[in-house]
Amino acid sequence: MTATPTIDGSQPVSAAPTLDVEAVRREFPILERLIGKARLVYLDNAASTQRPLAVLDAERDFETHAYSNVHRGVHTLSQEATEAYEGARERVRRFLGAADAREVIFLRGTTEAINLVAQSYGRAEVSAGDNMVVSEMEHHSNIVPWQMLCQERGAELRVLPMDDDGELILEELDRLLDERTRIVAVGAVSNALGTINPIAEIARRVHDAGAVLVVDGAQAVPHQQVDVQAMGADFFAFSAHKVYGPSGVGALWGRRELLEAMPPWQGGGSMIQSVRFDQTTYAPLPAKFEAGTPEIVGAVGLAAALDFVDRWGMEAISAHETRLLERACAQLDDLPGVRRIGNARRRASVLSFLLDGIHAHDVGTLLDRDGIAVRAGHHCAQPVMQHYGVASTTRASFGIYNTEEEVDRLVEAVRRTQEFFA
């Protein structure tokens, strides 16, 4: 068996199996959709992936036959719903390579997970005069919660810079880390540039400095095998809707001793052991961080999405997407007037580009008329845009169901867009 590449890239992709893309596509009826007269080419996967029938069916089946609230009732449906929900937690544990399912907290998504860490761990551990580090290429969801924390605590927010290829400058990290650094927050994969960051290497440096590492895994989960223990993360957050699951659900993984020591975040039902007006005691993990009725159906859908991914194999998916990325890059590089943004040595299948004299929004509108769904804007990563001195880029991002023919259609549509504005 060939080694699966880990998120930190310590093992190279080797002799990856091929993917039967036509069979994959049959699982996604939405890909038959016409946009105007053109068949949809869905290249906005970094924003949200589409959901296969396996996910839609799992949700519908659960809703039709077994839905009820979890953790409370003694009746049959409640037991079955609880089993499905806790089964999903175990599924996520296995997907992340975590040691213990109690370390997996179901939340609304990556954003909520990062906010939880900022407001629970952060408020408890960060004081006036302390500092923390985020990278220049972070999504706003891995910047703003920390800015809010630092403002509240009187702490300093430091920025780990990247170079013009879109790679983090790790030597700068050593300069930024000191004995007052409490938290470092970095994305495993950049949503705007596709850069795959060397998380294990960053983790070593962060831990040497005595800080904890929060990994935004939103863009990593659809592209590469994740092992939260091997990469050395202390917290890892991701969303189901980036990995062929539903929106509105995701998970935070945290090292158990950290989660145990953290104060609860939101108060309410489910997160308590007992409530009295003179003293309330809290539930053990993971319930301590899951106040209120959770997104039960979403968790079931997420588990089905992870099964779907495993069925096709992350190694095959990753190799397929890399082939598409390479084909798209090579063809766009052959077109005059195209400037790709981000050229890191290790990249996931995210392709940001600019067309000379044509604004990304106009590119997006023209591509849409050809049925091609891309992202045009700042991708919630405005500091990245500022680095390159632009307001926005056009971003194509590839997923398991995209084909080489679709890459060619993208490139052809880009060429026609240039002609239109010539």
Next chain:
Amino acid sequence: MDDLRALYQEVILDHYKRPRHFGALEEANRRAEGTNPLCGDQITVYAKVEDGVIRDVSFEGMGCAISTASASLMTEALSGKTLEEAARMHSVFHRLLTAGDEVPDIEGLGKLEVLAGVRDFPVRIKCATLAWHALRAALEQSDEPVTTE
């Protein structure tokens, strides 16, 4: 491609490539910024207002074809207009972009009518109104940066 040609009319492409009244206005006594959070575009509108009349108006910033052309056409349309005329034109322009199937009363809009095609591209309406929002803030002398939200 027909609806694209309707959206990106020659006049619009012309104003996009060669925006009129582009750049800071030195003698301006009103100034406001507009931001479109969707795409990160920023525009600054300058105006020189005397005795209730817009003597001169200009803009600068990065934007898409629609927002740049709309700003450029706006500056052409409003130079020399009274504040009341400018306010009326803004509301007529807004009607042009948001009218449903009925034919809106757009009397007096002149060249700005070329932006009517934006109606069929709802996500782009904010591009077309960005400069107008900034202008209104400038004329109201608001110190706060405005957004299209």
